[in-house]
Amino acid sequence: MASVASLGVGSNLDLSGLLTSLTTAESQPLVMLQKQQISYTAKLSAYGTLQNALSSFQSAASKLADATLFQGVKVASSATDVLTASASATGVAGSYSIEVTQLAQSQSLAAVGVMDPKAVIGKGTVTLDFGSISGGTLDPVSGTYSGAGFSPDASRAAQSIVIDDSNNSLEGLRDAINGNAAMGVTASIVNDGGTSPYRLVLSSKQTGEASSMRIAVTGDASLQTLLNHDPSAAQALQQTAAARNAALKVNGIAVTSKSNTVAEAVQGVTMTLARTGASTLTVNRDAGSVESAVSSFVTAYNSLQTTAGQLSRYDTEKHTGAALVGDSTLRTIQTRIRAALNTPQVGELKVLSKVGVSFQKDGTLALDAAKLKTAFADNRSAVAELFAGGGGSTGVGKQVSALVDTFTSASGMLNAATTGVKTTLKSLDNQYAATETRVQATVARYRTQFTELDMLVSRMTSTASYLTQQFTNMSSNK
Known part of the structure; x- marks a missing residue:
């Protein structure tokens, strides 16, 4: 069977053009459905834009609903x-x-030097506690006290470590101390460049006079000689920094x-x-944070109004409307928010205009920062009550935030409207698919009929030509 491109060749008729015209006519329902799909898709997108604007406005309102903002x-x-x-x-x-x-300063103690930090220094148990040093005299050269007393800090328990064959060197002792976080001390080894240069240095992790160290050693005499330290008695370590209070x-x-x-x-x-x-x-x-929050609230409301205006605008010259022109959901949201902002509160400052927030002729809000600053300075608690509630009032911030939630929540009117549009779009998709199938079947039938017509006319033309030729021949033979 001939293709669409060859239609009319046999009959010398414009069957291809006729089929195109018929296809266009049959496809008009599809065009109408496409227009509806575009319109509802735009509406769905517009609801998303409105949702975002409402969320920003709710966020600004929620900040004003926080009473701590006004206590800053x-x-x-x-x-x-x-x-x-x-x-x-x-x-x-x-x-x-x-x-x-x-x-305030933490205490630091230094032991006498040894020649080899890996050499054995003896075994035993090292017990450390903290307390306060009182009275006595500190020798600035030796860094030791004479005639001093030591009062343990009862709030901090003494801590012990065991020095055995696994850690009985200066490095092992350092690592054992640092490995016990509860001791409250940091240990390090300092090389002072002397003949026995390696010195163990202990520093309290906490500052303050009550963080002076006392160290008791049981075990080998060499270990006792190295570390025994009692500010009220014998002291083997040199105090290089005293524990001090600020x-x-x-x-x-x-x-x-x-x-x-x-x-x-x-x-x-x-x-x-x-x-x-x-x-x-x-x-x-902190009046600045309050002013910033109120300003953000005003800006968010005005931005919401701008968005709503753009989504519902009608162009009188082009006679075209935006996606939500005449939309009842948008109109209801705008009306209820404005009503909430105009509703008097229970507190001393009953309306927003008392703190410099007022409606303009074009429906937007304006902020008089000087008036807000004066109101906050004169009566901070009343400003806080107006926005965050208290004394029987929930406050503008909380009321607006709760109201917007009824629009944007899963059970809110905006979600219901969005669900309705999605349902309509799904129905339009089904209608389009069914209509497209019907149109394709109709066009296919036209194509078959036109092809048959083309072939029939072609045969008839051929027969007419043959008969004409025969009649002509017969006339010539007379």
């Missing part, structure tokens, strides 16, 4: 090389003069700390000391 405290140090600081919600606004006179003055009041992290010397403030010197701490309520 900001602290600044005038000399960060002396100390830095952070503050908690309990910080009290004010200016504090800080003078650091001494940094010392500072806060507004002239003396303060001590066992570490260089000093908490609550100023209420709600933790200071980290870096060196001796003076600094002024300024503690203020």
Whole structure:
């Protein structure tokens, strides 16, 4: 059977063009279905865009729903090389003069030197505990005390290690100490360049006066001679750094700390000391974070409005509409959010305009930062209640966040609308497939009929030509 391209050759008729026209006409339902598919696909994409805008708005609202935002405290140090600081919600606004006179320090002890760090030093049990050294005199040359007392730190239990054939060298002793984290000491070997250069150095992991070391050894005399150390009695080790507390003055009041992290010397403030010197701490309520959060909320709402406008815009010149023009789901979401923002709250500041957030003629929100700053300075708790709730009110932040959740959750109206569009698209796909099959069958039937017609006309033409020729011959023979 002839192909479509050869249709009409035998009959000299434009059957191919006619078949093309018929195919186009039969395919019109497919074109209409495609237009519907494009429209619903655009609507599905638009719902996704709306979902993202709502999520951003909800995120901004959730920040305002957090009461800790309004309790924030900001602290600044005038000399960060002396100390830095952070503050908690309990910080009290004010200016504090800080003078650091001494940094906290950990104790360091050094043993006498040996010639070979791998040589045997004896076996036994080494027991170490911590405490405070009181009274007495420290010889700056030998690094030992005379006439001093030692008070153990009851909060820290003594720790022991066993020195045996597996670790009875200076290196073995070092590794045994470092292998027992509970001892609270770091051991190292220092080469001082002398005739017996290898010296064991012990450093407390904690700073403060109560972290001075006392070491008792049982076992070989050589091990005892190397390590026995009691600040109130015999001392085999040389103190190269004393255990010290940090010392500072806060507004002239003396303060001590066992570490260089000093908490609550100023209420709600933790200071980290870096060196001796003076600094002024300024503690203020963190209005900046609140202003930033409210500004982000306003921006997110306006962005949502812009997105909604773009998705529902109608072009009067081109007479075309965006994907969600006239969409009831979008219209309901906009109406309910605006209503929530206009709903008076229970607290002292009942409406957003009291803190500088107000609607404009075009439906967007605007923020008067100066008004917000004044409201926060005058009545921080009322601003917190307006946004985060309290005193019988859930607050704007929590209300808006909960409202948006009813739109975007799995059971929300936006998900329901999206599910409806997906169902419609699936139905359109099925309709398209069925219609396409029907159109293809119809066109195939036309093609068969046209081919048969072409062949019939061709045969008839051929017969007519033959008869004409015969009649002509007959006339010539008369």
